[in-house]
Amino acid sequence: MGFRSLSLLFLCAFTALAQNATQAGKFHVEHATLLNLGFEWPISGDENRNAVVAVKYRKIGDTRWRDAMPLVRIGGENVYRRREGLDYTVPQGFAGSILNLQPGTEYECNFVMSDPDGVSGQSTQTVTVKTRVEPQPYTGGRTLHVYPPDYFGPRQEPNFTGILHAYYGAGLGDWSVVWEHRAQPGDTLLLHAGLYRAERLNYVDPMMTPFDGSMALTLKGTPEKPITIRAAGDGEVIIDGDGNHRLFDVMASRYHIFDGLTFRNTDVAIFAGQKEVLGAVGLTVKNCRFENIGFGVWTEYAGSSDFYIADNVFLGRDDRFRLIGWGGRQRTPDGPTWEEPVYKSHRMVSYYAVKVYGQGHVIAHNAIAYFHDAIGISTYGTPPSDPDQRASSIDIYNNDLHLLNDDFVETDGGVHNLRVFNNRGTNSAMGGYSAQPVFGGPVYFIRNTLYHSPNGVAFKFSAKPAGLFVYHNTIIGEHNAGDTSSNMHFRNNLFLGRDTPDRGIMRVGNATDVNTSDYNGYRPNKGIKAQYSWLAPPKGQKIYEPKPADWRAFATLAEFQAGTGQEAHSREVDFDIFERMTPPDPAKPYAVYHAMDLTFQLKPRSKAVDAGVVIPNVNEGFTGSAPDLGAHEVGAPPLRYGPRWLTGQPFYR
Numbered sequence: 001m002g003f004r005s006l007s008l009l010f011l012c013a014f015t016a017l018a019q020n021a022t023q024a025g026k027f028h029v030e031h032a033t034l035l036n037l038g039f040e041w042p043i044s045g046d047e048n049r050n051a052v053v054a055v056k057y058r059k060i061g062d063t064r065w066r067d068a069m070p071l072v073r074i075g076g077e078n079v080y081r082r083r084e085g086l087d088y089t090v091p092q093g094f095a096g097s098i099l100n101l102q103p104g105t106e107y108e109c110n111f112v113m114s115d116p117d118g119v120s121g122q123s124t125q126t127v128t129v130k131t132r133v134e135p136q137p138y139t140g141g142r143t144l145h146v147y148p149p150d151y152f153g154p155r156q157e158p159n160f161t162g163i164l165h166a167y168y169g170a171g172l173g174d175w176s177v178v179w180e181h182r183a184q185p186g187d188t189l190l191l192h193a194g195l196y197r198a199e200r201l202n203y204v205d206p207m208m209t210p211f212d213g214s215m216a217l218t219l220k221g222t223p224e225k226p227i228t229i230r231a232a233g234d235g236e237v238i239i240d241g242d243g244n245h246r247l248f249d250v251m252a253s254r255y256h257i258f259d260g261l262t263f264r265n266t267d268v269a270i271f272a273g274q275k276e277v278l279g280a281v282g283l284t285v286k287n288c289r290f291e292n293i294g295f296g297v298w299t300e301y302a303g304s305s306d307f308y309i310a311d312n313v314f315l316g317r318d319d320r321f322r323l324i325g326w327g328g329r330q331r332t333p334d335g336p337t338w339e340e341p342v343y344k345s346h347r348m349v350s351y352y353a354v355k356v357y358g359q360g361h362v363i364a365h366n367a368i369a370y371f372h373d374a375i376g377i378s379t380y381g382t383p384p385s386d387p388d389q390r391a392s393s394i395d396i397y398n399n400d401l402h403l404l405n406d407d408f409v410e411t412d413g414g415v416h417n418l419r420v421f422n423n424r425g426t427n428s429a430m431g432g433y434s435a436q437p438v439f440g441g442p443v444y445f446i447r448n449t450l451y452h453s454p455n456g457v458a459f460k461f462s463a464k465p466a467g468l469f470v471y472h473n474t475i476i477g478e479h480n481a482g483d484t485s486s487n488m489h490f491r492n493n494l495f496l497g498r499d500t501p502d503r504g505i506m507r508v509g510n511a512t513d514v515n516t517s518d519y520n521g522y523r524p525n526k527g528i529k530a531q532y533s534w535l536a537p538p539k540g541q542k543i544y545e546p547k548p549a550d551w552r553a554f555a556t557l558a559e560f561q562a563g564t565g566q567e568a569h570s571r572e573v574d575f576d577i578f579e580r581m582t583p584p585d586p587a588k589p590y591a592v593y594h595a596m597d598l599t600f601q602l603k604p605r606s607k608a609v610d611a612g613v614v615i616p617n618v619n620e621g622f623t624g625s626a627p628d629l630g631a632h633e634v635g636a637p638p639l640r641y642g643p644r645w646l647t648g649q650p651f652y653r
Helices: 003-020 163-168 173-177 557-564
Strands: 022-024 037-045 052-059 072-074 078-081 086-089 093-098 106-114 124-130 143-147 159-161 188-191 194-197 227-231 237-249 256-259 262-274 284-286 289-299 308-310 313-316 352-356 362-364 367-371 373-377 392-397 400-404 416-421 424-428 433-435 439-446 449-451 459-461 466-471 474-476 479-491 494-496 506-510 515-518 521-523 532-535 552-554
Touching: 037 106, 037 392, 037 416, 052 093, 072 439, 072 466, 072 479, 093 106, 093 416, 093 439, 143 163, 159 163, 163 188, 313 352, 352 367, 367 373, 373 400, 459 466, 459 479, 506 515, 532 557, 552 557
Parallel strands: 143 159, 143 188, 188 227, 194 237, 227 256, 237 262, 256 284, 262 289, 284 308, 289 313, 289 352, 308 362, 313 367, 352 373, 362 392, 367 400, 392 416, 400 424, 416 439, 424 449, 433 459, 439 466, 449 474, 466 479, 474 494, 479 506, 479 515, 494 521, 506 532
Antiparallel strands: 022 037, 037 093, 052 106, 072 093, 078 086, 106 124, 532 552
């Protein structure tokens, strides 16, 4: 071999080594939430995708490190939906979360990147990050006593009539925009019991409401000194929109707290952000009740951050007695007896209870019923390039979700470190937990339950989402996804079919060869030949356009295991794994079931007990020889759903 040939061979080998070696980029810490931390680490190189990032963490002051899940290798996945012009390729890098932390606590977090082909740049990162705490009023500020217009009793000083009077010092008529006595950071507007109803067509409305009927709150609190608007505790405080479109517009505000109030009779109760215009920061809405509304809390703005929406009841305007849905052929009942099917268009009188974009949001312990969707992230489209302007580091947990015409939770439009966990969903017409799409992930769906989703799509993964991690969910129904997803992984879940006559228990499509599914429990639907359907490219092919003929169907779990190499430790189960469980009737897709009649607790020593696999930072607290399948570990404290102050009767009655 000549010198030139040797030189060419050496150059090719050097080029391949350089392409496979990893160059570490700038490490990014996302906005902290109360319980979780998120991180991103861009890279270049690593074309053979064998680089890894190990993660460990400890409280400041502790000497022992704890393992977390490794960061997720992302990059190269094509997320698209052609009809809207969406076509996005996930940048190369790593992302991931440290889960199940304590609020208001500092943690030392260590990340080590390694690659057999070599790493250049800073390969180790150690950062100190503090989790947030629930926002509270500032105790050293002024208390401004607010009374409804029809209150004529004794008043505490300083006192005001209506919210805008205390907030701006506004006057009546044209003087309603003269703001000469504005509230200050740290002030608390203490609303005393009564009806605060806007009369926008009254030129001298005592509530000082402008002609459009919307109260714009634009002042700026701080994290330490928020502006608080809360109930005084002397009776119910009702803020009534009198049928207006927007009750509060807070998109120019910073660090406001709404606490203990009732909002009603409005299309949009709290509008918090317009896409590419302006959005609120640090908004807190807690212990409130929303009724007869079209939308609860809503921001589409990429710069909105650090919302805390917790312990609220949201009641929309949709049908309360039947699960209608929004597309296709519907049934309209005449009283309690079902009549013949008819075509009926869906009137979306209530959209979302909560919809957000941005970073650091917490949506927790809410009770939601009678909307199109319960909780969602703005679909948005191609994510902004600025990591602080993307939908990342968002927690959605311990919510109680009842009777939705579309989905329980939509992570559609999210980018990195979306955490959807410990939610209970009962009655969704179209799907359960959605990623349509997610732009790289990870999005974690952990310990959620689903009961009665007649469309058979427990996880609505559509528009080619990437970075989906589905752990420890209990699904009473099928998971049938028609679209393909990338970097998708299932562990420790339960999927129990209802003997639906037209579908198998599982149908999963993969757009890349990075996909795994194992340690799950399945109850097949009786009489179905194509029980398990699987679509995946050959090993080494990262992205492909599947054809209908590429789908492979299997009649049994054993055939599926042998044919794909997936589900090696999975098992088939039946409803006898539960203490008590009756599945929804597939012949009555429009029926309504009630969570208080259901239990998802496993029976000790059933086939689902001790049948899972350990996942660091997710399930180390298991009680037996291994984690149980599904959302509820035998012997563990029961999960609590909905507002922590709510006791007694179900929230939606």
